[in-house]
Structure formats: structure tokens, C-alpha cells
Amino acid sequence: MKADPRGVLTGVHFIDGDHACCEGALAAGARFAAGYPITPSTEVVERFASRVPTVGGTFIQMEDELAASIALQGAVWGGAKAFTVTSGPGFSLMMEHIGYAAMTETPCVFVNVQRGGPSTGLPTLPAQADMMQARWGSHGDYEVIALCPNSPQECFDLTIKAFNLAEEFRVPVMFMMDEVVGHMTEKVVIPAADEIEVVPRKHTHKSTKEYLPYQTNGNPVPEMAHAGEGYNFHVTGLTHDERGYPNMTPQTQDKLVRRLQSKVRAATDRIAMFEEEHLGDAEVAVVSYGITSRVAQRAVDLARQRGVKVGKLRLITAWPFPENKIKEVASRVKALVVPELNLGQMVREVERAAGGQAKTFAVSHAGGGVHDPQEILRVIEEANQCR
């Protein structure tokens, strides 16, 4: 399906990542956002609040992030594509509702413009320290999808992708920006509406009599109905059967939770997006994501100038973790260097996936700024010495 032209601001723009994310959401068909002000993410919904009344939709500023993160799910069941936008402390408050979205299979997008933490931390400065929280923050076993843009252009492109994945898999998608990407202003090209692919809601074609809200029939992603259509369906965060009725037995739990997990995990390679460079002859690979990938690029270029056979692997999809890709790269290089704006999060996944085939080096940073390329370069050179 092509994008609704009303939401697409076709043209060449000079805007920051937050604004580009908002345009991506509008292009993807989002017509509802609920938010609560928090630096450095607020510009996304500020722009949405200004744009959406002329497009045919609603923005509501809720009383807190708990409210915002569930209001958007009410809107989804009312028929809208919806999202919320937050940062660090707000993201923490939304955790329960990420679990609710996973359990009820509510397609929606949570944008997190990451800032330094813990707690209030560094409201105006970047970090990438919510990566594990994005994956594991709500209680229980579940899967989400998380994407990491590294430029305003990607904030636009990947926001559309985030909505599309949410609809395809009926999962909450975490859009993991950071303060620098959010506030960086660059050229953003917005194509014509008919060049933008949009995944529609997986709406049921069954009659009101035949429809069971969580029946899967071969495809692990069930079909949805909306309130007001006569289906009289029930949605609960309790463990439920195909009818959507609470059924709290180990058997129902096993069947449900395994399906919630496998519908995403089984598609890991299809969901995985990454960018690679110089990996052909590389002996060292720098694995990075988000804003750090742009600093890592400089370090890789410098190392190449010095004759180090180093390549770059940029993760665009962080979750589900692109294990097979890491495994494959690890089998060809002697070391993996992982710079990130935290004290060691995705590096653990990289190390696990590498499975001892290559040595893993973290380049940690507590946040508040980006790495100095020289720090990454130093670790690349150190990694190059290992055998």
C-alpha cells in the first residue's frame, strides 16, 4: 500500500532528527500521538501537534508517560496508527505498557531519544544506555523490534520502517534515537507519497461470527479487529487463549508466550538491517549503531590510512539481535571492536554471538558526548595486535 499523500511533506528539507522522525510517522500513516514533555524528545510531538490537525488526526498531551503509553494503544484498537515519544526517565515509566503491547499484540511505535542516565542524568546530552532496557525492560518473556537511526534522513526512513514492522508483526517497535541524532540538522529528502511503501493493519476479513482475536492459522501473527465493528472481542493483558479469554494454565502460557517470542525470532534475518564496508579483507571489524557509527566511521577511515585491515558493520536493527550476521563476520576476522555510549550493553550480545570465534573489545563511554575517534582508533590498533 502507498502512503496517504496528506501526511507526506514531499521535498528536500533541512531539519533535525526529531522533526524528521515526526515526518516519518506522518508519512507512515500515524494519525495519533500521545506524549508527555521530556528533553530531548519533545520536538517530535511538538511538530506532530502542529502538523496533525491539518492532516486529520489527533495529538494529546497526557498527564504522564504512563498515560501516554497506554492512550496510544487505546487509539490503535480504535483504528489508528499511533506512537509515543519519550526519553530516559519517561521510557522507564512506559515499560509496563511495552509489555502490555507485546502481550496484547498491539502494533505501535515507542520513540526513545536516548539521553544520559541513570535517573535524570544528562537531560540534554546523548547516551545509548537504554539498549538493554528496550529489549528487557518490561517483565516476562517477550520480543520487540528495535531500530537505530544515525542521521535525520534515517530518522525519517526508519520511522516508516518501524511502523511497517509494528503492523507486520503486531509488536511494539522501539525507535532508539539519541540526543545527537535527534538534534542534528541535515538534509532530509522526503519522496513522493507513491514512492513510500506502507504496511496496512492486518485487519481480519472474517465475519463477526467466525473471528477469534488470537487465532493464528499457520501464520504466527493473528488478525486484528477494531472496536466498533461488531466483533465483540476481548483484549486482556492476562494470559489468554485464542478467544482472547483469560486462561491461566501453564499450557496456555507456554503456547502464547512461545508464539509471542517466535513470531519475531523466527524472522530475525528478515528483520535484520545492517550496513557494511571494507569487510571483505578485514581482520578487525568495528560493530556500532546509532550516532556512534558515525564516529566509528572516522576511526575506521583513519585506521585504513594507517594500513590496518579494518571493516565496519553498522547495526540498523538492534533487536532482534542479528546473531547470524555477527557469527558470520566473527568467523572471518580476528577481533570485533564495539564502541557504544554506555558501559557495555550490545557488546555482550556481540561477544555471545561471536561465540569465541573472534576476540571482542568494548569501547565504552558513559555518555554526555560522543566518542573521540582517536579512542576507537586506539582500540582498533590494539585489537589488530591480537592473534
Next chain:
Amino acid sequence: MLIIITFSSGRLPFLKGDPVAKGTVHIVVERCKACGFCVEFCPTHVLALSSAFNSKGYHPPHVIHPENCSGCDLCGMYCPDFAIYSKKVNTGGGK
């Protein structure tokens, strides 16, 4: 499958002035939890808790004065277990 027991005198008056059943009470015995609301608040005292048990071990109500039922359905409105209701009886003739 719901088993509904219906009580009603179910007859038309033989003589002028004979009492007429104006309502019927329907009891879903297995749903009852014996709170006693219906017995207490029935305005015409049609009901009493039975000495019999249902399969959950509760004493459901039974009808002791069917001729008094007016079909007001107050029992149905009070019953927290959706286990009883009453209906007005069409006594023939008009509507």
C-alpha cells in the same frame, strides 16, 4: 448448557377473584452462590433459600409462593451471579 428451573402457577383464573400468577421466576441453580439478596429483597416474598445443594455446595433459592410473583424482576437485578430473573406473564386477552 444452562439449566433453568421455571416456577409459575401457569393457569388462568377459574373464578373471579382467584389469585393469578402475574410473573414467573427462573432460577439457574448452578450459578447461584446463595448470597440471599433475592430472598431478602423480593417485595412479595416469593422465595426462600432451599435446603438442597447445587454442585458447588450452595443452597440456591426456591419458590415458596409462586402465586405472589409479580414479575418485577427485582430478584434479577439484585442477583450478582446472574442466576435468577423473573418475567411478567401474559395472562391472555390483550397484550
Next chain:
Amino acid sequence: MPVDETVNPVEPFLRSDRMPHIWCPGCGIGTTVNCFARALIESKIDLQSLALVSGIGCTGRVAGYVKLDSFHTTHGRAIPFATGLKLANPKLNVVVYSGDGDLAAIGGNHLIHAARRNIDLKVICVNNLIYAMTGGQTAPTTPGHATTSTNPYGTFEPAFNLPHLVEAAGAVYIARWTTFHVRQLARSMSEAFSKKGFSFIEVISPCPTLYQRRNKMGDGLDTMKYYKEKSKTRHGAPTNEVGLTLNGEIVVGKFVDRDRPDYEAMMRGQYVEALGDRYVECGEMVCS
């Protein structure tokens, strides 16, 4: 839905395959559901347009028992979920059906803000004065000196007077009944359906297992008799005078029935004033 004379009037509104329900003997929640069903019949509301949203707790389970589009959400968040649902599809009639702990404690902030916005929701708050599902802990509505599992020596925190709270916050329709007042309650629910804006109906309801038992108040039936004896109907009573005490009088009635523009009307008005023809009203947001 046509009324079938051969079945219980509440039956068509129930997910009969889920009966019997989990509520204890003498619990009043089922009674409120009867009144709700009668109100749906009386008001002739289009059932397809009706969605019911609950939070967590004993009353939160209402969503699972009614044959409507029904949402059992997270603890305290029924109102914000309902807000999103209503805004995405303004044609829906959205009812929030939940308990006192859910709506007034963990969800208290949402309650007052929804009333302030005057968003068009019908809130039915079954107030059993306690956290029942978790085992009888103190709620913000528990009257002073009552014994609970977390105040084993008696509560001492002042309780919320909910009608007063939501009146101050801006609700346009406020009534309180007990589960003894079934006909009045059904009528109030029916009135609320025809009212645009934030309506709040408090229903005082017995919790024989965890409130009455611990406070030696007898069972559900004893509580119903207490409601009959100690309730006083005072329509239009100033809400600051309707606070509840442990054994005292229960003031019931329709306290507030006033008109002010609801959220959608205010939103539309503001956008039309500011944007004129550029404003695109959001009808039903159906993403095919």
C-alpha cells in the same frame, strides 16, 4: 439487540461461556452489571458503538464478562486507554468500568485529568472501600478506623470523597448509589449515556470476603441491609457533605448534572478558530 422474553435480560450482554464468574458470594459487582445491562436496554444505545474498558482488580474483570468490545488494561490505566480509544474513533461510546483502588489510587491522576478535560467517558466506579483482589489492603477510599490487612490496627489516613474530587476536577455528571439501589443505579447509568462529557457514577458495593469480614460487619446480605437502612437520597447534595464514614449514613443521589463543552468540542472549536479551512477533522481513523 432484540429483547428475548425467555432469557434473563442480562444474558445477551454476558459472555455466558465464561460463567460462573470469579466474584465471591455476596459481592456486589455482579449486581452493578445487571444495572448496566438494564441501562443499555433502557437507553437503546447502539451496542456496536459501545466499548468497555477496565483496569485491574475485581471490578476490572467486568471487561471479561461483557459481550462487547472490551479491554482489560493495566492497573490504573483504564481511563487513559479509553481516552485514546475515544479520540481515535469519536463515534464510539466508551465506558470505563473499574474499582476504587484502580481509579482513585494508582489511576487517580488520570481520573482528575480526564474530568478536567471533560473527555466523553462514562466512568462506573465500583467502590468496595478496599483492595479486594490482592487480599484486603487499605485503599484511598477506606474509611477511617477500618481494619485492613495493611492497617491491622485500623486505618488513620483520611479517605477520598470521590464525588467531591471529580466535581472539583470538572465532571459534568456525578451520582452515587449503593448496590441496594438497583433501579436508581440503572437510571443513572442510562442518564450518563445520554450526557456528553465526563460522567462519574460511584457504586458502593459489599466486599464480604475482605472488607466486611475483617471489620465484623457480617456478610453481603448484612451489608445490603445496612445500605437500605443507612442510605439517604439527597439529589443535588453538596459533594463536600457526602464523605463516607465507617458505620455512618451513606448519602446517595445525583449530585451533579451540569453542562460544559467536552474535549472534542473544545478541540474542534480551537482548531477551527486557529486554522479555519486548513483544519481536517479526524473522523474515524481507520487504517485499512
